[in-house]
Amino acid sequence: MKTSLGAKTLAMPTPVWCVGAYDTDGRPNAMTIAWGGICCSKPPMLAVALRAATYTHGCVAARGAFTVSVPSAHHVAAVDFLGLASGRDMDKFAAAGLTPARAEFVDAPYIAEFPMVIECRLAQTVELGLHTQFIGEIVDVKIEAGLLDDAGHPSLPGVDPLVFSPGSRGYYRIGESAGAAFSCGRPLLKK
Amino acid sequence: MKTSLGAKTLAMPTPVWCVGAYDTDGRPNAMTIAWGGICCSKPPMLAVALRAATYTHGCVAARGAFTVSVPSAHHVAAVDFLGLASGRDMDKFAAAGLTPARAEFVDAPYIAEFPMVIECRLAQTVELGLHTQFIGEIVDVKIEAGLLDDAGHPSLPGVDPLVFSPGSRGYYRIGESAGAAFSCGRPLLKK
Numbered sequence: 001m002k003t004s005l006g007a008k009t010l011a012m013p014t015p016v017w018c019v020g021a022y023d024t025d026g027r028p029n030a031m032t033i034a035w036g037g038i039c040c041s042k043p044p045m046l047a048v049a050l051r052a053a054t055y056t057h058g059c060v061a062a063r064g065a066f067t068v069s070v071p072s073a074h075h076v077a078a079v080d081f082l083g084l085a086s087g088r089d090m091d092k093f094a095a096a097g098l099t100p101a102r103a104e105f106v107d108a109p110y111i112a113e114f115p116m117v118i119e120c121r122l123a124q125t126v127e128l129g130l131h132t133q134f135i136g137e138i139v140d141v142k143i144e145a146g147l148l149d150d151a152g153h154p155s156l157p158g159v160d161p162l163v164f165s166p167g168s169r170g171y172y173r174i175g176e177s178a179g180a181a182f183s184c185g186r187p188l189l190k191k
Numbered sequence: 192m193k194t195s196l197g198a199k200t201l202a203m204p205t206p207v208w209c210v211g212a213y214d215t216d217g218r219p220n221a222m223t224i225a226w227g228g229i230c231c232s233k234p235p236m237l238a239v240a241l242r243a244a245t246y247t248h249g250c251v252a253a254r255g256a257f258t259v260s261v262p263s264a265h266h267v268a269a270v271d272f273l274g275l276a277s278g279r280d281m282d283k284f285a286a287a288g289l290t291p292a293r294a295e296f297v298d299a300p301y302i303a304e305f306p307m308v309i310e311c312r313l314a315q316t317v318e319l320g321l322h323t324q325f326i327g328e329i330v331d332v333k334i335e336a337g338l339l340d341d342a343g344h345p346s347l348p349g350v351d352p353l354v355f356s357p358g359s360r361g362y363y364r365i366g367e368s369a370g371a372a373f374s375c376g377r378p379l380l381k382k
Binding site: 081185 | 307326
């Protein structure tokens with residue numbers, strides 16, 4: 001028996017990503033988000049939703065570019081800090097002990113210590129209400145060389161990313177494999 | 192040292208959700224997606240990206256409503272099947288042994304067996320390329336009553352949702368808690 005919780009942002013799981021952008025003075029900034037996801041395969045695109053009140057929002061809009069740095073679970077305190085502090089008040093990279101690296105293809109910084117980065121060129125801006133959705137075209141993905149699996153794909157257990165649980169506001173690690181996609185449901189096709 | 196993988200949809204983690212919609216004849220349909228996420232807090236909104244070629248795409252566009260059913264890990268075979276088969280060819284609910292339930296507030300079906308459902312009214316349609324992004328206003332969230340934590344929030348370990356790893360195309364369960372959000376990074380604020 002299901003119980004109603006009302007009109008709330010209680011979807012799960014949601015990703016834990018750090019959006020990086022330079023401000024108009026060229027200072028690197030980054031903030032943690034959980035409202036985002038891939039939104040197109042061709043061209044490859046990814047959406048992140050930011051409140052207009054955040055410093056990063058203005059940076060992304062002004063420079064037309066952003067990165068998504070994917071943290072590992074052991075970065076959780078720095079990740080949480082990047083969601084609490086504002087780049088308006090401080091150098092968040094320095095305060096978190098993180099190193100800004102210039103993206104190769106877009107005008108935005110990423111977090112050198114995090115294992116994976118997605119470089120995005122701002123393609124569309126969708127005003128939705130409290131949040132603005134920035135849709136970025138993915139122009140490159142970079143990962144630590146040791147975190148590829150035998151087939152050359154990013155290893156999810158290797159990256160050890162976080163997920164966020166809205167409502168309870170908790171971070172979680174990824175657990176065990178649950179099956180191969182486009183494969184484990186095939187027996188049902190033959191019924 | 193990071194290595195470049197090119198312009199690909201390799202963000203992680205991504206959610207595993209089943210989008211439900213009625214077709215123009217009122218038949219329930221559902222398909223599995225991993226391209227989606229929350230995109231606004233006020234009004235609460237969620238985005239799902241579907242290829243125009245899918246049967247569900249036409250259903251959502253025609254009826255102006257959809258649901259997101261959140262599966263548990265033990266539903267993985269049915270979930271994968273719902274991403275492989277098309278509602279154009281068969282009754283996917285019947286083939287997967289799943290029960291369509293009519294949403295309370297929107298003109299769309301959800302999967303009764305799955306622990307959580309998000310009812311969405313189609314608010315905006317954003318054409319991006321291969322995928323169309325359907326932005327839904329969340330009008331209700333329902334969850335099995337036994338899956339709330341002590342504070343009344345949806346329990347992520349209770350729901351036991353799946354994540355998808357693009358590239359390796361694997362499903363994974365959620366693992367251990369990694370910390371409390373808006374909390375574990377506070378010590379860095381005082382530095």
